[in-house]
Amino acid sequence: MPGTFSLYPDLSVAENIEFFASVFGTTLEKGYDLIAPVYKQIEPFKHRRAAALSGGMKQKLALCCALVHRPDILFLDEPTTGVDAVSRREFWDQLGRLKDSGLTILVSTPYMDEAVRCDRVALMQVGKLLAVDSPGAISQQYDRPLIAISGAKRYEMLLALREYPHARSVYPFGDSLHYTDARADIDPDAIVPELDKYLGDRGFGDVTAEPIQAGIEDSFMALMGGKAEAA
Numbered sequence: 001m002p003g004t005f006s007l008y009p010d011l012s013v014a015e016n017i018e019f020f021a022s023v024f025g026t027t028l029e030k031g032y033d034l035i036a037p038v039y040k041q042i043e044p045f046k047h048r049r050a051a052a053l054s055g056g057m058k059q060k061l062a063l064c065c066a067l068v069h070r071p072d073i074l075f076l077d078e079p080t081t082g083v084d085a086v087s088r089r090e091f092w093d094q095l096g097r098l099k100d101s102g103l104t105i106l107v108s109t110p111y112m113d114e115a116v117r118c119d120r121v122a123l124m125q126v127g128k129l130l131a132v133d134s135p136g137a138i139s140q141q142y143d144r145p146l147i148a149i150s151g152a153k154r155y156e157m158l159l160a161l162r163e164y165p166h167a168r169s170v171y172p173f174g175d176s177l178h179y180t181d182a183r184a185d186i187d188p189d190a191i192v193p194e195l196d197k198y199l200g201d202r203g204f205g206d207v208t209a210e211p212i213q214a215g216i217e218d219s220f221m222a223l224m225g226g227k228a229e230a231a
Contacts, residue, residue, distance in 0.1 A: 001066040003077040003108075005058045009051030013042055016050055017064050024069035031068035034101075038094055039064050056087030063094070074098070076107040080114065092117055112217040123220050130223040135216050142214030142222060144168055145188040147179040147195065151207040160202045164195070171221060178218060179209075 007016045017039070018028050032039070038060050045053070050061060059079060066074060076095075080088040092114060099105055099119075107118070115121045116135040123130040123138065131138050151157055158177055161170040168182040181191050188211035199207045 001062050001074070001076045001079055003079070003081060005050075005062060007050050007058075007062060007065060010049060012047050012049055013053070013061055014046040016061060017068055020065040021068045026069050028068060031070055034070055035064045035067050037097060038067075055083050056090075059083055059087065059091060063091075067098075071103075073104040073106065076105065078108050078110065080109065080111070088114075112215070112220065116216055121216065123216075123223060125220075125224050130220070138219050139214050139216050142219050144184055144222075145181045145186060145191055146212055146214050146218060147181070147188065147191055147209050148173070148176045148212045149179055149195065149199075149207060149209045150176040151199070151204055153204065157199065157204050157207070160199065160204070161195075164198055166191075166194075169221065173217070178212075178221075180218075180222070 008019070011019065014028070017035075021028050021031060042053075042057050042060050042064070045057065050058065053061060063079075066076075080091055083091070088111075095105055095107070096117065107114075109115060119134065120132065121135050121138060122132045131141070133141075149157070149161070154172070154175075154177065158170055158172065161167055161177065161179055166182050167179065169178075169180040171178055179195065181188075192209045192211065195209050196207060
């Protein structure tokens with residue numbers, strides 16, 4: 001299943017699926033039970049031209065076309081890029097059910113919240129393989145204290161924290177900042193009052209700082225060797 005919509009826009013939903021089934025010597029009827037959980041969501045629109053479908057419906061149609069011939073392995077190239085959050089979650093729920101049925105799935109994604117739903121993850125940057133392991137094992141590779149910091153004037157606070165003598169890395173993460181200390185052997189709870197005082201002395205009030213466990217995205221940033229900090 002390509003990353004961009006690559007089906008026939010002038011054909012209807014049903015015609016697209018029937019065509020791809022025929023290419024592999026099968027029929028929609030023979031593959032129906034496998035694609036049914038997905039196809040039933042777009043079947044009411046089976047006579048609608050593919051070009052007239054929404055992004056989420058196009059995604060479901062493409063998945064049906066990729067599955068209708070019962071493949072041994074499914075390759076997905078960034079399948080949820082440009083898709084709304086609800087459709088993205090539904091799509092991964094569908095992939096989970098397919099995996100539970102015994103289908104092997106290989107997917108590329110730029111979204112770390114999707115990567116953690118996989119059994120094994122390969123992290124890559126500029127064509128270089130950085131790590132291959134389960135999401136949990138990759139997260140556990142993070143070997144420095146990690147603090148989540150929230151407050152007003154986030155960008156100014158980011159710049160100030162990067163000047164802190166013990167800072168190893170600081171980068172935006174959602175509505176907070178993730179601060180990594182360069183001292184591997186220090187208790188994370190001891191860092192919090194240090195940062196509170198440092199930021200308070202720099203004029204930042206109402207700051208919240210708390211130790212957190214690293215996620216796969218934090219490990220990815222660390223494996224990149226600090227390249228993200230320059231961004």
